[in-house]
Every structure is written in C-alpha cells, then in structure tokens.
Amino acid sequence: MKVGIVGCGTIGKIVAKAIDEEIDGLELxxxxxxxxxxAVDLIKSLRKKPDIAENIVQLAEDTDFIVESASADVVGKLLKIAVEKKKNVMIMSVGGVLDNLDLVEKIKKSKDCEIFFPSGAIVGIDGLNAARERKIQSVILTTSKPPQALAGAPYITQHGINLDSINKPTVIFEGNCLEAVKAFPxxxxxxxMLSIAGVGVEKTKVRIIADPKLTRNIHKFNAKGEFGEMEVKVENVPSPANPKTSxxxxxxxxxxxKKMVSSVKLGT
Ligand SMILES: NC(=O)c1ccc[n+]([C@@H]2O[C@H](COP(=O)([O-])OP(=O)(O)OC[C@H]3O[C@@H](n4cnc5c(N)ncnc54)[C@H](O)[C@@H]3O)[C@@H](O)[C@H]2O)c1
Incomplete structure (x- = not known):
C-alpha cells in the first residue's frame, strides 16, 4: 500500500522511519x-526516498493511504479528499475533526474510504469503545500540566491568569469539551478523541489543572456506564524533538x- 505523510515534524518523522524500517506491506x-x-530533512533520514509533493492534492494522487501529522487546519481539506478521491486517512490532529463531523458522518456511511484515529496521547480508548456498545452515563477528563504548558491559551489571556504565580496544583478550567476547545485550542x-469515542463534545467534561511540580503531562479519565466504571491514567513523557507532543x-x-496490516488485531 502506498502511503503519504502530510506534516514532516515530530510525529511525521517517527512514523516515516517506522514505515521505512519496521512495517512490511507499506511503502512511503x-x-x-x-x-x-x-520534508527534505525527513527524506535524508530514510533509506527509501519518497517524493516531495507540492500540496496535499498532489500527494493524494500518488498514494492510497494518507497520514495527517500536520495541524488541525488541514483536517477538513483532507477529509474532503478522502471522500472525493476514495482515499483512506489517518488523523493525528483530532481537534480539527470537531469542525468537520459532517464529513466523518459521510465517511461512516461510505464504503469507499476509511478514517483512522490513533488514540494519540490518551489511553483507554479500547475500553471506551467497548463501553459505548451500551449506555455511557459520563466521561470526565482531568488533564494536569506544568503551568507554562498552558501559556498563550486564549482562556489564560482572557482571564488574566498569571501562570508564574501558581505554586500548588490549581484547577484552571472546568467545562465541557466544546468550551475546552475554545479555551485551550x-x-x-x-x-x-475522548468525545468522539465516548459521549460527544457537550457531555464530555474537562478539568485542567496547572501543577508546578510536574515534568510530565498527566491525563486521567473516569467513565461510568452500563459496563461499570473505569479510571484510566497516563503520565506522558514529552517527545525529545517537541515537548508539546507526547x-x-x-x-x-x-x-x-501495524494493526492495519497485521492479521492479528489486538484490543477492541
Ligand atoms: N492525537 C493526539 O493525541 C496528538 C498528540 C500530539 C500531537 N498531535 C497533533 O499532531 C499534529 C502533529 O504534531 P507534531 O508534534 O508532529 O507537530 P510538529 O510541529 O512537530 O510538526 C508539524 C509539521 O507539520 C507541518 N505543517 C503544519 N501545517 C501544515 C499544512 N497545512 N500542510 C503541510 N504541513 C504542515 C509543519 O511545518 C511541521 O513540520 C499536531 O496538530 C498536533 O496537535 C496529536
């Protein structure tokens, strides 16, 4: 299968190297x-050299499967290409999907293309997937970060929050996913990801804590439903090349x- 990557930064580079060295059945x-x-720097690090496309339309012409590891801005355009040109896509900038849920619905109904959402920096999506086969009552996400990891967010500026003055774990924000998207884009x-996999943007509750002692980003979610209750926690090490990306x-x-090309599929 011919693969294209949009976005040759931290994630794009790691994925390209894996395709080049570890994954049989895929060709970048x-x-x-x-x-x-x-793009030029990325190609230098690979054994098999892919072409550089001028834009995503050109990239789509030459590939069957497109990996997005660029930014939320490209997601809508890429989903349109997936529908129109019958291409499969994998989306990392999941936040960009929230403005394009109509296209996701179109893809759901179409048999011509597929969309993959890796669980990214959260864990437990497998359990949530199983739980959503029956009623889920609530999903609450608590994200704890060092204060400076929240610098520049519209919510911090609008509320005049002085991140340097935070000297103990402090709840900075509480709201639903829709409000969190606007406050901390x-x-x-x-x-x-949690809202798409669970109960949607309005019912997914988000709490953000600034904790000056942290060196890792910690994400915890609690979900309750007919299945029972789950508490999931991950402490993420920043990527060596980009501390913002776990x-x-x-x-x-x-x-x-690897799951896509493997005949043994683990997890729900
Ligand atoms: N799903 C998750 O949990 C999760 C976790 C981490 C990062 N992400 C997202 O994945 C994406 C990539 O993350 P990263 O750490 O590799 O970022 P990065 O900044 O290291 O790399 C992004 C690359 O994409 C390029 N780019 C930006 N806009 C582009 C566009 N319109 N067309 C083509 N290229 C473009 C940039 O020049 C850069 O080289 C980001 O949107 C990030 O928010 C998702």
Whole structure:
C-alpha cells in the first residue's frame, strides 16, 4: 500500500522511519510540508526516498493511504479528499475533526474510504469503545500540566491568569469539551478523541489543572456506564524533538499502521 505523510515534524518523522524500517506491506511514496525544508530533512533520514509533493492534492494522487501529522487546519481539506478521491486517512490532529463531523458522518456511511484515529496521547480508548456498545452515563477528563504548558491559551489571556504565580496544583478550567476547545485550542486533541469515542463534545467534561511540580503531562479519565466504571491514567513523557507532543502519540500512530496490516488485531 502506498502511503503519504502530510506534516514532516515530530510525529511525521517517527512514523516515516517506522514505515521505512519496521512495517512490511507499506511503502512511503510521498511526503509534504508547508516548510519544504522539513520534508527534505525527513527524506535524508530514510533509506527509501519518497517524493516531495507540492500540496496535499498532489500527494493524494500518488498514494492510497494518507497520514495527517500536520495541524488541525488541514483536517477538513483532507477529509474532503478522502471522500472525493476514495482515499483512506489517518488523523493525528483530532481537534480539527470537531469542525468537520459532517464529513466523518459521510465517511461512516461510505464504503469507499476509511478514517483512522490513533488514540494519540490518551489511553483507554479500547475500553471506551467497548463501553459505548451500551449506555455511557459520563466521561470526565482531568488533564494536569506544568503551568507554562498552558501559556498563550486564549482562556489564560482572557482571564488574566498569571501562570508564574501558581505554586500548588490549581484547577484552571472546568467545562465541557466544546468550551475546552475554545479555551485551550492547542490542548484539545485528547478531549476531542475522548468525545468522539465516548459521549460527544457537550457531555464530555474537562478539568485542567496547572501543577508546578510536574515534568510530565498527566491525563486521567473516569467513565461510568452500563459496563461499570473505569479510571484510566497516563503520565506522558514529552517527545525529545517537541515537548508539546507526547512520545506515546507517535507510538500510537505506528501501532495503528501495524494493526492495519497485521492479521492479528489486538484490543477492541
Ligand atoms: N492525537 C493526539 O493525541 C496528538 C498528540 C500530539 C500531537 N498531535 C497533533 O499532531 C499534529 C502533529 O504534531 P507534531 O508534534 O508532529 O507537530 P510538529 O510541529 O512537530 O510538526 C508539524 C509539521 O507539520 C507541518 N505543517 C503544519 N501545517 C501544515 C499544512 N497545512 N500542510 C503541510 N504541513 C504542515 C509543519 O511545518 C511541521 O513540520 C499536531 O496538530 C498536533 O496537535 C496529536
């Protein structure tokens, strides 16, 4: 299967290397990035050299499966291409899907293309998937980060929160996923993923804690439903190349690709 990668940054590089070295059955044929130098640098690190596409339309022409590891802005365009050109896609910038849920519905009904959402920086999506086969009553996400990881978010600026003055774990925000998306647009992939896999953007509750003692991002969620109750927690190590991206997010992309081509499928 011919694979293209949109976005040659932290995740794109790790996924490209895995396709090049570890995954039989996939061939990386094309990459693109708005910063061409990133694509050129990525290719240098690979044994089999893919082409550089000028844009995602060109990249789609040369591939069967497109990995998005760029930004939320490209997600809508990519989903349209998936529907129109009958391509399969894997989305990392899950937050970008929330504005395009109509296209996800179209893909759900279509038999011509598929969309993959790796669990990214959250864990427990397998359990939530099983739980949603029956009624889920609640999903509450609690994300704890070092204060500076929240710097620049609209909510912090609008409320005049002085992150430097936080000297103990402090609840900064509580609301639903829809409100969290507007308040912290750069921290939304996890809540978006949970809401898509669980009870939707309005019913998924989000709490954000700034904790000055933390060196890792900690995500916990609690879900209750007919299945019982689950408490899931992960402490994420930042990627060496980009502290904003948890290493496990890139690993989940690799695992999703391996599951796709493997005849042994683990997890729900
Ligand atoms: N699902 C999750 O849990 C999860 C976890 C971490 C990161 N992410 C998301 O995955 C995406 C990639 O993360 P990363 O750490 O690799 O980021 P990064 O900044 O290291 O790399 C992104 C690359 O994409 C390129 N790019 C940006 N916009 C583009 C566009 N419109 N077209 C083509 N290229 C474009 C950039 O130039 C850069 O090289 C981000 O949107 C990030 O929010 C998701």
């Amino acid at each position: 044929t094309s990459v693109c990035d708005i910063d061409r130098k990133k 750069k921290n939304i992939n996890i809540s978006a 290493y496990i997010a890139a690993l989940s992309a690799i695992a999703t690709l």
